[in-house]
Amino acid sequence: MKILVTGSNGLVGSYVVQQLLEEGHQVFATSRTDDRSAFKNPRYRFVQMDFTDPYALDAAFEAIQPDVVVHSGAMSKPDDCETDQQEAYKINTVGTVQLLLNAAACESFFIFLSTDFVFNGKEGMHKESDPADPISYYGRTKLEAEEAVQEYGYPWAIVRTVFVYGKPLYGRDCFVTMIAKKLRNQEPYKVVNDQERTPTYAGDLAKGIAAIIEKKVTGIFHLCGADVLSPYGMAMKAAAYLGMEAPLLEPVATASLKALARRPLKSGLDISRAKEVLGYAPLSFSEGLAKTLGN
Numbered sequence: 001m002k003i004l005v006t007g008s009n010g011l012v013g014s015y016v017v018q019q020l021l022e023e024g025h026q027v028f029a030t031s032r033t034d035d036r037s038a039f040k041n042p043r044y045r046f047v048q049m050d051f052t053d054p055y056a057l058d059a060a061f062e063a064i065q066p067d068v069v070v071h072s073g074a075m076s077k078p079d080d081c082e083t084d085q086q087e088a089y090k091i092n093t094v095g096t097v098q099l100l101l102n103a104a105a106c107e108s109f110f111i112f113l114s115t116d117f118v119f120n121g122k123e124g125m126h127k128e129s130d131p132a133d134p135i136s137y138y139g140r141t142k143l144e145a146e147e148a149v150q151e152y153g154y155p156w157a158i159v160r161t162v163f164v165y166g167k168p169l170y171g172r173d174c175f176v177t178m179i180a181k182k183l184r185n186q187e188p189y190k191v192v193n194d195q196e197r198t199p200t201y202a203g204d205l206a207k208g209i210a211a212i213i214e215k216k217v218t219g220i221f222h223l224c225g226a227d228v229l230s231p232y233g234m235a236m237k238a239a240a241y242l243g244m245e246a247p248l249l250e251p252v253a254t255a256s257l258k259a260l261a262r263r264p265l266k267s268g269l270d271i272s273r274a275k276e277v278l279g280y281a282p283l284s285f286s287e288g289l290a291k292t293l294g295n
């Protein structure tokens with residue numbers, strides 16, 4: 001199949017591109033800046049494209065005519081979204097609507113990457129059908145984009161994921177590799193210990209998205225890990241995996257960090273539907289750590 005992936009320079013997009021190439025698809029990777037990958041596959045093409053530019057989208061969709069769109073590109077940092085709300089709305093919400101308009105002209109299957117931050121984090125372990133109630137601007141822009149996806153006239157899927165980690169295929173560190181660097185450099189670092197997450201190994205997420213494409217199933221899917229951990233718990237497990245003491249990692253409460261964006265405290269997601277419909281079987285956090293920090 002011809003698959004257009006946005007956000008291919010990002011953590012999630014890079015794993016999605018790799019997985020889809022492994023499965024024999026023709027992949028059109030797109031990002032706002034130049035290609036950071038080293039894929040040498042003949043089925044791989046890179047198109048530099050700002051998806052908030054309707055003319056760039058028209059040209060790309062006319063040339064590619066994708067069977068499937070995996071929309072992973074976003075302003076993904078909650079604090080950035082809080083600081084520059086106009087840009088966050090333009091990229092996360094308006095950009096998604098633009099992509100939907102172009103995808104409709106090709107009758108593409110549209111898969112949208114969303115987030116646990118659409119929930120308020122009071123209850124935790126949310127199911128797909130639970131009511132959303134974002135408490136950050138990032139969460140609001142993603143929820144509004146979800147609502148637009150649900151109006152799409154052709155098949156669609158929304159994939160909500162949580163705290164993604166994995167060895168960077170190219171580009172910037174994830175939380176786990178960033179913590180490993182801080183430990184090796186003996187840098188002091190504060191990590192929150194009162195937020196619950198179900199961290200997601202990027203390779204599992206990419207396999208789950210590939211399964212959605214293969215099975216052509218639609219609707220909302222929660223794709224994340226099964227283990228519930230705080231960021232501090234994740235960091236301590238990374239230290240243990242590396243056989244290091246971590247006296248300079250300081251556990252702190254969310255309230256003390258004074259971050260710009262509010263974060264849901266309990267934001268793990270329930271993956272029962274993905275297990276049942278997709279055969280989704282994520283690695284444990286320990287297994288994911290070995291893939292991320294091992295050779």
Ligand SMILES: NC(=O)c1ccc[n+]([C@@H]2O[C@H](COP(=O)([O-])OP(=O)(O)OC[C@H]3O[C@@H](n4cnc5c(N)ncnc54)[C@H](OP(=O)(O)O)[C@@H]3O)[C@@H](O)[C@H]2O)c1
Pocket residue numbers: 006007008009010011012013030031032033034049050051052071072073074075076077091095113114115116142160161162163164165
């Ligand atoms: N990472 C997580 O923990 C997490 C958790 C929950 C949900 N998600 C969702 O998963 C998706 C992927 O996240 P990620 O961590 O992979 O993000 P990321 O590493 O920040 O990558 C974002 C990507 O989006 C591209 N992009 C941003 N604005 C663009 C624009 N206007 N036009 C074209 N491309 C644009 C960037 O391109 P350039 O790099 O070339 O600028 C980059 O490739 C997002 O939708 C995010 O909301 C992520």
